[in-house]
Every structure is written in structure tokens, then in C-alpha cells.
Amino acid sequence: MSELDAFAGGSEAILESTSASGTRVLCELVPGARSVAIGVWFRTGSRDDPDDRSGVSHFIEHLLFKGTTGRTARMISEEFDLMGGNLNAFTAKDHMCIYARVLDDDFERASDVLVDMVTSSRFSPDDVELERNVILDEIATYEDTPDELVFDLLEGLIWHSDRIGRPILGSEDSVSSITRDDVTAFFGEYFGASNLAIVTAGSASLDRASRCLGEPLASLGARKPAPVRGPARVGGGVDVRAKQVEQAHFCIGVVGLPAHDDRQYALLVLNSILGGGPSSRLFQKVREERGLAYSIYSFQSSYHDTGLLGVYAATSPQAASTVRQIIEEEIVRLRAQTCAADEINRAKSQMKRSLVLGLESMSSRMMRIGRSELVYGRVVGLPEVLSRLAAVRAEDVRSLACEVWAPGRVSTAAIGPDAGEIRTALGVAF
Numbered sequence: 118m119s120e121l122d123a124f125a126g127g128s129e130a131i132l133e134s135t136s137a138s139g140t141r142v143l144c145e146l147v148p149g150a151r152s153v154a155i156g157v158w159f160r161t162g163s164r165d166d167p168d169d170r171s172g173v174s175h176f177i178e179h180l181l182f183k184g185t186t187g188r189t190a191r192m193i194s195e196e197f198d199l200m201g202g203n204l205n206a207f208t209a210k211d212h213m214c215i216y217a218r219v220l221d222d223d224f225e226r227a228s229d230v231l232v233d234m235v236t237s238s239r240f241s242p243d244d245v246e247l248e249r250n251v252i253l254d255e256i257a258t259y260e261d262t263p264d265e266l267v268f269d270l271l272e273g274l275i276w277h278s279d280r281i282g283r284p285i286l287g288s289e290d291s292v293s294s295i296t297r298d299d300v301t302a303f304f305g306e307y308f309g310a311s312n313l314a315i316v317t318a319g320s321a322s323l324d325r326a327s328r329c330l331g332e333p334l335a336s337l338g339a340r341k342p343a344p345v346r347g348p349a350r351v352g353g354g355v356d357v358r359a360k361q362v363e364q365a366h367f368c369i370g371v372v373g374l375p376a377h378d379d380r381q382y383a384l385l386v387l388n389s390i391l392g393g394g395p396s397s398r399l400f401q402k403v404r405e406e407r408g409l410a411y412s413i414y415s416f417q418s419s420y421h422d423t424g425l426l427g428v429y430a431a432t433s434p435q436a437a438s439t440v441r442q443i444i445e446e447e448i449v450r451l452r453a454q455t456c457a458a459d460e461i462n463r464a465k466s467q468m469k470r471s472l473v474l475g476l477e478s479m480s481s482r483m484m485r486i487g488r489s490e491l492v493y494g495r496v497v498g499l500p501e502v503l504s505r506l507a508a509v510r511a512e513d514v515r516s517l518a519c520e521v522w523a524p525g526r527v528s529t530a531a532i533g534p535d536a537g538e539i540r541t542a543l544g545v546a547f
Contacts, residue, residue, distance in 0.1 A: 131143055131144065131145045131486060131496050132144050132145075132146070132322075132323040133323075133496075134323060134327055134331070136310065136327075136331055136332070136335050137335070138309075138310035138311060138335045138337075138338065139310055139312075139313075140310045140311070140313045140314070140315065140334060140335055141313070141314040141315065141490060142315045142316075142323065142326055142327050142330065142331040143314065143315070143317075143486055143487075143490055143496065144316075144317045144318075144321060144322065144323040144326045145317070145318040145319075145482055145483075145486060146319075146320070146321070146322055146323070147318060147319050147320070147479065147482070150221075150319040150320045150479060151220060151221050152218055152219065152220055152319050152320065152479050153218070153219060153220075153221060153224050153317055153318070153319030153320045153321045154216065154217070154218045154318045154319055154478075154479040154480040154482065154483035155216060155218070155219075155224075155227060155228065155231065155315075155316075155317050155321075155326075155483070156215070156216040156314075156315070156316040156317070156483045156484070156487045157214065157215045157216070157231055157235060157313065157315055157330070157334070158212055158213070158313065158314040158315070158316060158490070158491055159212060159213045159214070159307075159308055159312055159313060160211075160212055160312045160491055161174060161212065161213060161307045161308065162174055162208060162210050162211040162212045162213060162285075163175060163208055163209070163210055163280075163284075163285040163287075164210045164211055164280045164281040164283070165211075165280070166280065166283075166303075167303070169291070169294070170287075170291060170294070170295055170299050170303070171280075171284075171287040171288060171291040172252070172284075172285075172286055172287015172291050172295065173287070173299055173300060173303050174303075175252070175285055175286055175287065176248065176249075176252060176287070176292065176295055176300060177213075177300055177303065177304055177308070178207070178208045178215075179252060180238060180240050180244060180245065181234045181235065181238050182204075182206070183238070183239070183240075183241070183244040183247070183248065184238070184239055184241070184244065185233045185234060185237040185238050185239060186237045186239060187233060187237060193230060193234065196226070197217070197219075197227070197230070200219050200220070200226065200227060201219075201220065202217055202218055202220070202223060202227060203217060203218045203219075204216075204217045204227075208285055209285070210281055210285065211420055211421070211491070211492075212488075214484075214487060215231060215235065216480070216483065216484075217230075217231060218479060218480050221319070221320040221321075224321050224325065224329065225329055228329035229329070231330070232329075232330065232333040232334055235334060235337070236333070236334065236336055236337060240297060240301055240304070241297075242297050245296070245297045245300060249292060249293070249295070252286065252292050253289060253292055253293070255286060256284075256286050256287070256288070256289055256292065259284075259286065263360060263362050263364075263366040263431075263532040264366055264412070264429075264431060266358075266532060267366045267367065267368050267429070267530050267531065267532050268429070270356050270358065270530035270531075271356075271368040271370045271425075271427060271528060271529075271530035273356070273530075274352060274353060274355075274356050274528040274529075274530055275352060275370060275372060275425065275528050276350065276351065276352065277353075277354075278350045278352060279350040279351075281420065281423065308337065309337045309338055310334055310335050310336075310337040310338055313334060313337070314487060314491060315330045315331055315334065316483050316486045316487040316490065317330075317483065318479045318480075318483040318486065319479040319483075351372055351423075353526070353527075354528055355528070355529045355530075355540065356529075356530045356531070357529075357530075357531045357532075357533070357536045357539050357540045357543075358531070358532050359532075359533065359534065359536035360532050360533070360534070361534060362532060362533065362534055363433075363534070364431045364432060364434070364533070365431070365432055365433065365434045365437040365531060365532070365533035365539050365542070366429075366430075366431045366533070367429070367430055367441070367530065367531035367532070367539070367543060368427050368428065368429050368529070368530045368531070369427055369428050369441070369444060369527060369528075369529050369543075370426060370427025370428070370527070370528055370530075371425075371426050371427065371521050371522060371526045371528070372423060372424065372425065372426075372521070372526065373418070373419060373423070373424030373425050373426035373521060374419060374424045374426075374521070375419060375420060375421060375422050375423055376419040376420060376421055376424070376492045376493065377421065377493070378419075378424075380513070380517055382502075382505040382506050382508070382509050383509045383513040383514055383516075383517045384417060384424075384426065384517060385417070385468060386465060386468075386506070386509050386513075386514050387426075387451070387514045387518055387521075388415050388416070388417045389464035389467060389468060390451070390456060390461075390464050390514070391415040391447060391448070392413060392414045392415030392416075392428055393414070393415060393464070393467070394414075394467060396463065396467075397414075397415070398447045399413050399414070399415065399443070399447060400413060400414070402443050403430070403432075403440055403443055403444075407439075409432055409436045409439060409440050409443075410430050410431060410432040410436070410440055411431065412430065412431045413428070413429065413430040413440070414428070414429055415427065415428045415429075416428075416429065419492075420492075426521055426522075434533055434538055434539060434542065437531075437533070437539060437542040437543060438541075438544070441542065441543050441544065448518070448522045451514070451515065451518040451522070452518045452519045454515070455511045455512060455514075455515045456511045456514055456515065457511075458511065461509070461510075461511050461514065465506050465507065465509065468506060469503055469506060472499060472502065472503070473499075529543050531543055
């Protein structure tokens, strides 16, 4: 065993408990840590929003910071400022998380604020209207950010008739129509103790986390189970949008693998080799050797019933055709030729070290545990991940490339100054 493997396997065991109301509490006690990261995770995300109220989960996320029956929004901010801590939240396709990081001595105080936000938020009519305007401005800002908007276009293509393909923020029309009653009804229906996981990493023990977070949050009671999802309906095609931008931004993508597929680890290696870093094929060929783009990379995401794999590039409209051709050539090469051993080993080493570096951050530890619990229903330990990565063979990568990047499965989304020119440059999906 290498020193790296020993370090990865030497972290404290993750302790768990489940309350009578169904709340899961997971705690990784890290010896010597002076801080603690806290996550309150809900098993409800944007794909669970009602069809006519898309964006309501993200709306709720905003409103949780607007004040409770005992604290104003300013008081919440000031308390965390006095602690020198961080407080934030995010909404994803399949979950929501409110999270914080504070010093050991402030754990009880931070937990009290988090519990108050989750159990006693006012959702006042004035705050609903105020945040509606904030979110509409956020949507407008997003529309003006082509390197982010193009991903929404791709997801809308691939999952065009499924809720998972909708933007997390919702649309201008849907957000404008959400009422306070919609917010309180959806929160009351699904945001309960039975759909909740509490995760801490750092200096807090399981008993401390259960006492300060698990027991108070049990007052939410057992609500409806998280909505049953999937399997996601799959579409596809081409979507090119004209915008007054200097570059052509485009994504070429396919349906990937669901999170429970055992080939996830081969997919991680495939993604790393294709465009996962500065030594990847696309970065070297497109940026370093040809100077055709500043930004090019591949990406992958997985959900319980589906996944996404793709490539993003931003380049001049005149170079878009050449960049697309290089992407196609590298994908065809991945399908036709087995990767060299040194390329496979380099990808594994890069991912392995990145995962171990994440152990230096209490927040990274907490996020990894929380996502694992919500996706798999258990914590997939780092030693298991490293072992599964080590077992990936070159032939596994080639076989998977042949399947996921098969002809006829590719969708393309693009934004550029001339829609017709970009559509011609990108051509027919390969």
C-alpha cells in the first residue's frame, strides 16, 4: 500500500444514526480539526417541481435566508459574520442543501440558526415578492451568460420532455406565477424530517450533531416521501440560439450513465482522458497545439436514473467547424483504439490525488458524504472509490466509449452571433 492509499484509508469512520421520524444523521469526526462543516440536505430538487411551478424549490432556497419568526435576515447574516463562518445553500436537480462552516466553539450557535431557518422561516408575502424580483434578475443574468446558458440548452434537448431537463431556476413565466401559497404548500408537503439528511465533517461528534441538529429538526415531522422519479425520458437534436456575443459557445453531449451503474468509474476515466484537465486530449489538441480555444473541456454528471456526458468549447465562429472536427476525431479514436497504459494510469492518478486532496477540506468531506447518502443511500468510502478506480482497464474505457458515444446519440446546443453560420459549422451530430 502506498502512503497515499494509507492516508486515504486512514480517515475516521463515518458514524450514522436514524431518528424515529426518519432523519438521517451522518458524522465524520476528523481528529485535530478546529472547524466543522454542516450540511442540511433535502431529497427534493428542481426536477420535483410541479410542471406549472418550475423553480419553486430554488425559490424556497432563497426564502430560507429572508428571516424567521425569531430572526430577521440581517440578524442571520450578522450572527455568521460574528462567528467568522460561512453560510450558503444550493438547489440541484435532485436535492437541496443548506450548509455552513464554523469553528468548533461555534457549532451549537450555528446549528441553532440553521434549525431556526429550516423550521421557522416566515415566507412572508413581502419577502416572496422581493425574492421574486431577485430571481428574475438572476434568470436575466443567466440568459446573458452564454457559457452557462448553453448547458441548459443541451439538457433541454436531451431530456426535452422530462422535468430533469428544465432549468433549476425555472423560467421567467413560471417564477412570475409562483405565489406564497405555492411556496408554503410545496415546503409543507416535501420538506420534512423523513426527507432530510444531516451531515457534519470535522470536530463535531455524532452525539453533538444529533442533539443540536437531528433532534430539533425532527419537529418538521414526517412529510410525503420524495417524489418517485424516472426513468428520465430522452430526446435529442440540435438547438442553436443567436446572441450578440463574440464567440461561439457549444456543447456536444450524450446520455451518460445513472449513478448506480457499475461502469461509473470507467466513465470517470474516459471523461478525464477526453477533456478532464490540462493533459487531456482535447485541451492539448485544441488549445495547446492549435490555439483554437481558451476554454475546452469534457464533463459528466449522474443521477439515480440517468446521466450526461459531453464536451464544451468556446471559440471564434470561424474556428467552430475545426474545433468540432477535432472533438469528433478524438471521440472516434476513443471508440476505435484502446488507450495506452500510461494514459489510463495518468487519468487514474490525477483523479486519485484530487480526491485525496479533498480530504484537506471539511466542506469537501461533508459534500462528498451528503451526495453519496442521497444518491446511493449509503456512504461510499474513499477506499472503495480508489479501489474501483484502480480496477478500470483500458478495454473498459474503449467499450464504454463505443456505447455512450455511439453514432446517432449525440445532441448539440450552441450560442453564437449568427445561428445559421454556427449550425453549418457544427454540422450533423456524428
